[in-house]
Amino acid sequence: MRRQRKKLAQLARLWASNQLQTQEDDDAATQSHVDEALAAWGLQSIEEPNNMEADTPENVFYLWPKSVKTWGIWQRLQSMWRTGMAGRDGLDWPSVTTWLRHAERMGAKDLASTLQTLRVMEAAALNAWAEQRQKQEAKTP
Incomplete structure (x- = not known):
């Protein structure tokens, strides 16, 4: 269970950082099915990933089958965030x-x-959103 939580935390961090992407598939029919499946979870595939090399193993994220249910629940909870002056609390x-x-x-x-x-x-x-805010604040004079 601890490994599953760690994996899902990593997934949430990628999601919050807008780094959750899929690999491009050459087969158009397969890509259509992939796009439909991603759309069901509120995700979409992109052709050219920003700031990531899609083919390198360290940038590939695999969701374990036993984590799919929890990821689905996480996606359905996205309207339940409390927000404050600095964003989501x-x-x-x-x-x-x-x-x-x-x-x-x-x-x-x-x-x-x-x-x-x-x-x-x-x-x-x-934590991912806090890091993004810190980077944004560091950029503004």
């Missing part, structure tokens, strides 16, 4: 908990584990 946890219990019909055991994983993902995303 964190997820609205009472709303998240209620939504998981009712919309996802999650039991107590799964709920506790999922909440813990989502908190790790939230921290990774918030």
Whole structure:
């Protein structure tokens, strides 16, 4: 479970940094299926990645099959962020908990584990956004 949380935190960090991309596929039919699948998760493929070399192994991110469900939940929670003067402050946890219990019909055991994983993902995303703000502030005179 610890490795899965670490992997999902890495995914949330890439997502928050706008670095989550897919490889271009030569087969047009396959690419169409890939585009449809990505669109279902609110993602899109790009032809020329910014600031990344798509073919290098260190820039390839593989989502484990056991993490797909949690990633889907993460994507569906994106309207539940609390925002302040500096941007997003964190997820609205009472709303998240209620939504998981009712919309996802999650039991107590799964709920506790999922909440813990989502908190790790939230921290990774918030850290990525904080780094982006610091870089932006450093650029402005």
